Amino acid sequence: MLLGCIGDDFTGSSDLGNTLVKAGMRVVQYSGTPKTPAAPDVEAGIVALKSRSIPVDQAVKLSLEALDWLKAQGCRQFLFKYCSTFDSTPEGNIGPVAEALADALGADRVIFCPAFPAAGRTIYQGHLFVGDRLLNESGMENHPLTPMTDPDLRRWLSRQTRHMVGHIPAATVWQGAEAIRALLDDESAKGRPFVIADAIRDQDLVALGRAVADLPLLTGGSGIALGLPQNFRDQGLLAADRTGWQGQAGKAAVLSGSCSRATRGQVAHHIDGGSPALELDPEAVLSGVTTPQDAAAWALMQNGLPLVYSSADPERVREVQSRHGTETVAARLEDFFAETARLLVAGGTTRLITAGGETSGAVVEGLAVAQLEIGPEIDPGVPAVRVAGDLVLALKSGNFGSDDFFAKAAARLEGTAE
Ligand SMILES: Nc1ncnc2c1ncn2[C@@H]1O[C@H](COP(=O)(O)OP(=O)(O)O)[C@@H](O)[C@H]1O
Numbered sequence: 422m423l424l425g426c427i428g429d430d431f432t433g434s435s436d437l438g439n440t441l442v443k444a445g446m447r448v449v450q451y452s453g454t455p456k457t458p459a460a461p462d463v464e465a466g467i468v469a470l471k472s473r474s475i476p477v478d479q480a481v482k483l484s485l486e487a488l489d490w491l492k493a494q495g496c497r498q499f500l501f502k503y504c505s506t507f508d509s510t511p512e513g514n515i516g517p518v519a520e521a522l523a524d525a526l527g528a529d530r531v532i533f534c535p536a537f538p539a540a541g542r543t544i545y546q547g548h549l550f551v552g553d554r555l556l557n558e559s560g561m562e563n564h565p566l567t568p569m570t571d572p573d574l575r576r577w578l579s580r581q582t583r584h585m586v587g588h589i590p591a592a593t594v595w596q597g598a599e600a601i602r603a604l605l606d607d608e609s610a611k612g613r614p615f616v617i618a619d620a621i622r623d624q625d626l627v628a629l630g631r632a633v634a635d636l637p638l639l640t641g642g643s644g645i646a647l648g649l650p651q652n653f654r655d656q657g658l659l660a661a662d663r664t665g666w667q668g669q670a671g672k673a674a675v676l677s678g679s680c681s682r683a684t685r686g687q688v689a690h691h692i693d694g695g696s697p698a699l700e701l702d703p704e705a706v707l708s709g710v711t712t713p714q715d716a717a718a719w720a721l722m723q724n725g726l727p728l729v730y731s732s733a734d735p736e737r738v739r740e741v742q743s744r745h746g747t748e749t750v751a752a753r754l755e756d757f758f759a760e761t762a763r764l765l766v767a768g769g770t771t772r773l774i775t776a777g778g779e780t781s782g783a784v785v786e787g788l789a790v791a792q793l794e795i796g797p798e799i800d801p802g803v804p805a806v807r808v809a810g811d812l813v814l815a816l817k818s819g820n821f822g823s824d825d826f827f828a829k830a831a832a833r834l835e836g837t838a839e
């Protein structure tokens with residue numbers, strides 16, 4: 422294994438896998454830190470954690486365990502993958518996890534770059550944009566778990582770390598790898614080992630990737646990995662042949678616990694198109710009036726692509742959170758989706774589409790899926806993935822995917838869409 426990656430959620434990890442596979446690496450995504458060694462032909466290993474929204478000390482512990490395992494697999498470089506919208510709170514977990522990894526690796530120059538231009542996430546003057554809106558006006562300010570209320574990543578990261586935070590402006594990035602390296606050295610010498618890097622185009626990310634070829638640790642969204650495979654290829658370290666993707670026939674279903682804007686659009690599109698949909702009322706889930714057995718039985722009876730969703734607008738999310746507590750609602754809904762997924766698979770479902778990072782993590786953990794083989798892209802940032810046996814999944818990040826994503830993913834998982 423050459424590149425060792427630690428993802429702070431499951432959809433984000435498959436997003437990273439998608440980038441690396443497209444650039445020609447053999448990638449396996451692991452659910453948590455494996456207990457056994459990786460297969461010898463894996464070139465990039467991604468340990469997917471569900472560490473984005475857990476207490477800081479636990480996130481650090483899990484990340485360090487993942488690092489130890491990746492080191493033992495012989496990795497030469499390490500990548501900490503977080504969300505392209507920098508999902509975190511003023512306490513963490515991006516800063517503290519990066520600090521722990523940097524300390525463990527002796528890294529004194531660490532890039533932070535969540536940019537993902539293909540999905541509309543760009544960074545300029547240290548500020549993160551989603552499309553043409555600043556992060557705090559993009560809908561992310563209403564995220565149920567990690568509301569992003571400050572678009573200045575230098576300021577936001579500073580709140581999460583003891584380090585001073587530096588900056589690599591676009592003007593330097595455009596000068597290329599050498600200029601980037603020089604500024605990184607300079608920032609580090611001035612006591613700013615953590616730097617936010619601007620990037621507004623894929624080629625900026627490639628330049629950043631080139632610049633950090635010799636550094637032990639980098640951090641960012643999936644975009645920061647764009648240039649890394651070429652670094653390994655240049656050293657003659659990548660195998661040339663690739664195995665093809667096989668689609669999977671059988672029943673399909675969609676589970677959506679994402680309340681993000683893009684997902685809500687996809688849910689509306691699905692319903693408007695006349696496809697079967699079952700809305701979960703969180704109150705009914707919390708009180709046990711609606712059970713996973715009800716949801717799975719309903720889905721298994723449907724013709725067409727069934728959708729079970731709790732996705733709701735910010736006002737309704739806030740209402741139920743204020744009544745029962747954010748963590749309780751999240752945990753109960755995630756457990757509900759995990760159990761529903763288990764019942765769906767037991768009932769013969771072979772193609773499962775999940776929307777939402779936390780939701781997808783709960784489902785994958787609930788299904789006790791140990792590892793995922795990354796397949797072809799469905800939409801930017803979302804690949805089809807195969808579990809051993811006859812189960813295939815699409816783990817969709819909340820804000821990714823076109824309006825018709827659910828139907829598109831079902832077709833791609835079946836191998837019937839180009
Ligand atoms: N109607 C709802 N009210 C409150 N919380 C919800 C509702 N539906 C889902 N949630 C919770 O909100 C969180 C959404 O996070 P996630 O699944 O990561 O989606 P995204 O990828 O859009 O961020 C989950 O913990 C989920 O259980």
Ligand SMILES: O=C(O)[C@@H](O)C(=O)COP(=O)(O)O
Nearest residue numbers: 432433436504505778818819
């Ligand atoms: O970088 C991204 O935007 C995604 O890969 C990701 O991490 C999204 O997380 P969720 O929105 O929680 O699915």
